[in-house]
Amino acid sequence: MKPSGQKSLPAIGFLTVTRDAEHGLFGGYLVLNHLGRPMEFHCTAPVRPNRAQEILYGPTLEPYLYGERIGQTLLRKASLSPVLAVTDVEPVMAARVFVSVPLALVARRPALAEAGSAALADVGSPTLLGQRLRRDPPHPAPRARTIRLTSLDACGGCLAVAADYPGDVECVRRCWPLFAEQIDLEEPFGRIRDAIEEARNGVR
Amino acid sequence: MPLKRLVTASDEGAATAKRGPMIDGLWQCLPGGGGGGEHVPPPETLQTFSLDLTFHVRPLAFSVTDSPPRAADADSAGAPLQVPVPKVVSIRVAEPAIPVRTYAFPELPDVSRDALPKPKNAWSPPARRTRIAPPGDVIKLQDRLYYLLQPPLESLVASGRLTFPFEPFSFQFQGVAFLYPRFAAILADEMGLGKTMQAITAARLMLRNGELRSVLLICPKPLVTNWKREFHLWAPELPVGVIEGEQHRRRWQWQQPQVPVKIANYELLLRDAELFGRHGLHFDLVVLDEAQRIKNRSSSTSQVVRSISRTRSWALTGTPIENSPEDLVAIFEFLMPGVLSSDMRARRIGRTVSDYVLRRTKDAVLSDLPPKLYRDAELDLTPEQWTAYRAAEEQGVVRLAGMGQELTIQHVFELILRLKQICNFDPATGASSKMERLEADIEEVAASGKKAIVFSQWVETLITMRQRLASYRPLEYHGRISMRQREATIAEFRDSPSHHVLLMSYGAGSVGLNLQFCGYVFLFDRWWNPAVEDQAINRVHRIGVEGPVTVTRMLTLGTIEERINQVLEEKRELFASVFSATDCPANLGLTQQEIFGLFNLAAAGRGGSHRRDAA
Numbered sequence: 001m002k003p004s005g006q007k008s009l010p011a012i013g014f015l016t017v018t019r020d021a022e023h024g025l026f027g028g029y030l031v032l033n034h035l036g037r038p039m040e041f042h043c044t045a046p047v048r049p050n051r052a053q054e055i056l057y058g059p060t061l062e063p064y065l066y067g068e069r070i071g072q073t074l075l076r077k078a079s080l081s082p083v084l085a086v087t088d089v090e091p092v093m094a095a096r097v098f099v100s101v102p103l104a105l106v107a108r109r110p111a112l113a114e115a116g117s118a119a120l121a122d123v124g125s126p127t128l129l130g131q132r133l134r135r136d137p138p139h140p141a142p143r144a145r146t147i148r149l150t151s152l153d154a155c156g157g158c159l160a161v162a163a164d165y166p167g168d169v170e171c172v173r174r175c176w177p178l179f180a181e182q183i184d185l186e187e188p189f190g191r192i193r194d195a196i197e198e199a200r201n202g203v204r
Numbered sequence: 205m206p207l208k209r210l211v212t213a214s215d216e217g218a219a220t221a222k223r224g225p226m227i228d229g230l231w232q233c234l235p236g237g238g239g240g241g242e243h244v245p246p247p248e249t250l251q252t253f254s255l256d257l258t259f260h261v262r263p264l265a266f267s268v269t270d271s272p273p274r275a276a277d278a279d280s281a282g283a284p285l286q287v288p289v290p291k292v293v294s295i296r297v298a299e300p301a302i303p304v305r306t307y308a309f310p311e312l313p314d315v316s317r318d319a320l321p322k323p324k325n326a327w328s329p330p331a332r333r334t335r336i337a338p339p340g341d342v343i344k345l346q347d348r349l350y351y352l353l354q355p356p357l358e359s360l361v362a363s364g365r366l367t368f369p370f371e372p373f374s375f376q377f378q379g380v381a382f383l384y385p386r387f388a389a390i391l392a393d394e395m396g397l398g399k400t401m402q403a404i405t406a407a408r409l410m411l412r413n414g415e416l417r418s419v420l421l422i423c424p425k426p427l428v429t430n431w432k433r434e435f436h437l438w439a440p441e442l443p444v445g446v447i448e449g450e451q452h453r454r455r456w457q458w459q460q461p462q463v464p465v466k467i468a469n470y471e472l473l474l475r476d477a478e479l480f481g482r483h484g485l486h487f488d489l490v491v492l493d494e495a496q497r498i499k500n501r502s503s504s505t506s507q508v509v510r511s512i513s514r515t516r517s518w519a520l521t522g523t524p525i526e527n528s529p530e531d532l533v534a535i536f537e538f539l540m541p542g543v544l545s546s547d548m549r550a551r552r553i554g555r556t557v558s559d560y561v562l563r564r565t566k567d568a569v570l571s572d573l574p575p576k577l578y579r580d581a582e583l584d585l586t587p588e589q590w591t592a593y594r595a596a597e598e599q600g601v602v603r604l605a606g607m608g609q610e611l612t613i614q615h616v617f618e619l620i621l622r623l624k625q626i627c628n629f630d631p632a633t634g635a636s637s638k639m640e641r642l643e644a645d646i647e648e649v650a651a652s653g654k655k656a657i658v659f660s661q662w663v664e665t666l667i668t669m670r671q672r673l674a675s676y677r678p679l680e681y682h683g684r685i686s687m688r689q690r691e692a693t694i695a696e697f698r699d700s701p702s703h704h705v706l707l708m709s710y711g712a713g714s715v716g717l718n719l720q721f722c723g724y725v726f727l728f729d730r731w732w733n734p735a736v737e738d739q740a741i742n743r744v745h746r747i748g749v750e751g752p753v754t755v756t757r758m759l760t761l762g763t764i765e766e767r768i769n770q771v772l773e774e775k776r777e778l779f780a781s782v783f784s785a786t787d788c789p790a791n792l793g794l795t796q797q798e799i800f801g802l803f804n805l806a807a808a809g810r811g812g813s814h815r816r817d818a819a
Contacts, residue, residue: 027302030353035365038309038353045303069302077304184359187333191353194335198352199305202345 009034010178013085013101014188015074015092017066018196024048026200027070028192031080036183042077043196044070063147067094075099083175086159088189093147096162102171105149105160106185158185307346309353332358334377336384340559351385357409366409369437372401373747375569380406382562387516388539390495392563395522395742397570400434403491403520408439411464416488416516418464422509423493425469426712429691431493432467439465447472458485470497470505477508486513495519496735498538499531510538522742523735524561529553536560566745574752576745581641581758585627588635593626593763616799623764628665628729638728638758639672645756649724650676650704655697656724657706659713659740661731666707669728673705682709694719710736713743720748725755730765734772767802 014030023046031040047070049061057064071092075085081101087093088106096103148163152172159176161168333356338348357377360366372380379402383389391399403421410416423431428446435444445463447454457466458479468476479485490512492498498506517539525531532553533544539560544553566573585593600619604611629636642658649656660666663682670678679697681690690712697706698721706722710731722744731737745753759765 032355036355036359038350040309041307041349041353042304045305047302069299073302073304077306079308182359182365183355187356187359190333191335191355195349195352198338198348199345202348 010175011039011080011082012175012179012183013075013078013082014192015071015085015087015095015103016189016192017070017089017092018193020046020200023200025065025070026196027066027074028196029074029078029085030188030192030195031078031082032179032183032188034178034182036179036188038191040078040080041192041195042074043192043199044074062091063094066091067096067147068098071095072098075101083178084171086185088186090149093149093162096147096165096168102165102168102175103162104152104168104172106189107151107158107160307349309350332356332374332377334358334374334381336381339386341387342385357381360409368405372405373398373569375564376402376405379562379564380409383518384409386518386560388518388560390519390521390524390535390539390557390561392521392524392561394563394565395739395746397564397566398747399520399522400431400493401438403493403518404435404438407465407489407491408442410489411442416464418461418487419466419489419491420487420512420514421465421467421491421493422470422473423467424497425471426687426690427493428467428469429687430717435465435467447476451475455479455483459483470509473508474504477511480512484513486515488514489516489518490514492517492519492521492535492538495521495535495538496523496526496531499526499534501534501537506534506538510541522739524563526733526735532557570747573745573747574749576741577752577754579754579756581638581756582761583637583641583758585760585763586630586635586637586640588630588633589626589637589760592630592632593623596622596626597764613799616802620764620768620799620802624729625662625665627760627763627765628660628662629668634668637760639669641758642669642726642728643672645724645726646673646676646705653701654723655704655706655721656726657708657713657719657722657740657744658726658728659708659710660728661710662729663709665728666709669707673707676704677702678705678707679703680707682707682712685712708740710740713740717743718746718748719743720746720750723751723753725753727755727757730757730759730768730772732768732772734776737772764802 011031011033014032015027017025017027019025025044025047027042027044027047029040029042030038033039047065049057049065054061066089071087072095075095076099083102084104085101086104086106090105093103093105149160150163150169152159152161152169159172161172335356336351336354338351342348342351357380361368361371376398379391379393379399383391383403383406391402393399393402407416407419411419421431428448432444432446435442442465443463444465444467445457445460447457447466447468449457454472454476457463458476460466490509492509498509500506519535519539521535523531524535529548529550530546533546533548536544536557544556548556566576596619600622604615604619607615625631628638646656658666658669658678660669663684666680666682670680679693681693685693693706694717697703698719706719725741725744727737727740731740741753741755745755759769
């Protein structure tokens with residue numbers, strides 16, 4: 001496809017894992033060019049830990065499955081090597097130990113997160129004797145963070161990288177501007193989720 | 205007793221292989237076995253040995269009593285030390301390879317960012333996101349994912365990669381996303397919603413992405429200039445060529461590969477039909493504007509259009525059904541031959557075409573568009589008109605009734621047209637209740653500084669009106685005005701504050717024109733087809749209109765106009781029935797029987813399936 005001698009344009013990878021109640025975890029990895037167009041897409045077959053694994057891995061199960069198993073597999077499978085990969089699922093960051101591609105976490109924008117939780121709290125709240133009852137979300141279960149993260153003040157403060165890889169900070173600062181004008185950090189994950197759903201339906 | 209002797213192995217060879225070395229006959233894992241700290245897995249099975257623990261007691265004699273020596277009376281018993289074998293459950297934490305499906309997409313031609321203006325302000329993600337959804341007839345998963353993984357259309361605008369004269373509406377992005385992946389599609393939006401812009405933008409994106417190299421747009425001749433202007437507005441970077449001029453010049457124009465977009469009119473296609481076959485012309489995309497022009501499958505226009513070699517076929521029309529579902533069947537013969545047939549019921553047609561037709565109404569998508577106010581001017585004829593009307597009707601009906609088997613539908617039409625003309629003007633005196641009303645209304649329009657368009661079926665009627673409205677400096681736009689003059693007329697009407705009235709024929713002015721600067725539309729007489737009336741009205745009531753549009757429909761009571769109006773209302777119901785996928789009668793066109801019925805004439809023996817399409 002590419003004429004010989006043409007310089008390769010920088011690519012960026014978007015990596016996410018979705019959870020399906022029936023089938024388990026699906027990983028998806030989308031490589032975009034600098035214009036946001038798709039170049040490669042990889043998705044996994046469903047991965048579902050058994051009960052024994054859940055017990056034995058304990059709180060390390062998520063980083064293990066999301067990062068070490070699914071994330072690493074997808075990043076290694078791609079034929080294109082992006083200058084940067086980003087994920088919106090924190091346990092996926094565990095994959096950074098196993099791959100050479102700088103990996104960054106897209107944190108949800110605080111305003112969006114607050115708006116989202118407010119909407120959840122308001123919609124469907126039960127009432128009793130005319131009084132609206134407050135329904136708080138459940139307390140989060142303790143999660144093992146196998147990789148320490150460092151937030152970046154660049155990119156609007158919405159990216160974080162593994163603290164043990166200081167080179168990633170520099171990489172993000174250097175590479176993200178190549179894409180910042182064309183790509184919304186959160187939008188491609190919606191594409192991946194739709195594509196995973198389409199692929200699931202397509203192979204049934 | 206040494207405890208370490210209690211447990212040992214019976215099969216040393218096998219046990220050594222599994223459990224590690226044996227030192228001094230003892231497994232190192234045993235307590236006191238001298239393992240040296242090295243961890244050795246425990247044996248999988250334990251064997252027990254029974255040792256004789258009987259105490260042999262020899263009594264000692266003391267001299268207190270002198271008794272004969274005898275053995276002590278003590279019982280002993282062997283007690284086996286049985287250790288139950290524990291069950292071991294082995295859990296393998298396996299790491300099987302995770303299957304991964306991979307899809308690679310072609311690297312599309314790059315659009316140089318340097319050639320495009322960068323956004324002046326900091327880029328912010330668009331609030332709306334319209335993504336391309338793969339159509340139902342795209343089967344291959346890789347192809348479906350290719351469309352699904354494309355960036356949202358709004359991001360192209362937000363990032364400055366695609367410039368527009370003004371930001372498109374959300375529903376227009378949806379229209380572009382609808383057309384983009386489809387090889388066959390009808391964009392059937394109500395007039396005024398920007399079908400032109402949506403088609404141009406979809407083609408523009410595909411040309412820039414390298415998915416198209418050649419586009420042929422076919423439209424009615426009066427709209428060629430409009431299309432050229434719209435391409436310049438919405439896709440200024442695309443070279444556009446209009447096929448026109450002498451034959452040798454057209455032959456050269458057809459074969460210009462460096463012009464990716466060619467515009468041709470229907471009439472010209474008939475003359476150049478042989479060029480397609482002779483030169484093997486192929487287009488990646490053929491777009492038909494006002495696609496109802498091919499609703500007659502046996503017409504030369506339809507046949508020539510269908511003969512064009514092409515990869516993708518799009519049809520643009522605000523009226524995919526003008527008279528009957530047969531109109532839609534004919535358009536699909538161009539898009540996807542054989543998918544629809546004439547004997548299909550409306551409900552089934554609706555289901556079949558649902559993935560290929562996109563139809564939106566202004567009411568549904570443009571809640572902020574100024575309202576369209578209908579005002580039915582139901583008028584009585586003047587005494588002079590009544591006299592002439594009654595005389596013509598009585599004579600006409602008597603004549604028709606007396607024709608017997610020689611009576612044809614043409615004779616009926618002649619009478620209808622005659623009566624409609626009298627409803628406009630009395631032929632002897634020029635008296636006209638409609639004109640009186642129109643003069644009063646136009647005076648008000650002009651006084652308020654507004655502009656109005658008056659539609660009529662006949663050029664003669666328009667000329668008569670011109671004389672009566674001379675004080676308002678009316679302009680004319682109809683079949684007797686040359687093509688070149690028409691464009692200048694529209695520009696003059698738009699730009700000159702002294703012109704308040706444009707007199708326009710349905711045939712010349714009902715399609716393709718943008719006349720949003722008018723606030724009033726007058727339908728001086730009624731067309732046979734409600735879709736044509738709607739098209740005329742929507743020249744004015746469309747995107748960009750600044751205020752409400754008042755539509756005055758003139759109707760003389762107790763005349764043929766009132767009877768025809770009833771038929772028009774039935775046709776509106778037909779259109780709604782197909783696109784709401786509900787059932788409808790098989791034949792809702794203006795049948796021969798219905799036409800005869802306007803005068804209470806029987807159509808027996810003349811067949812009832814012939815339809816009149818006066819358009």
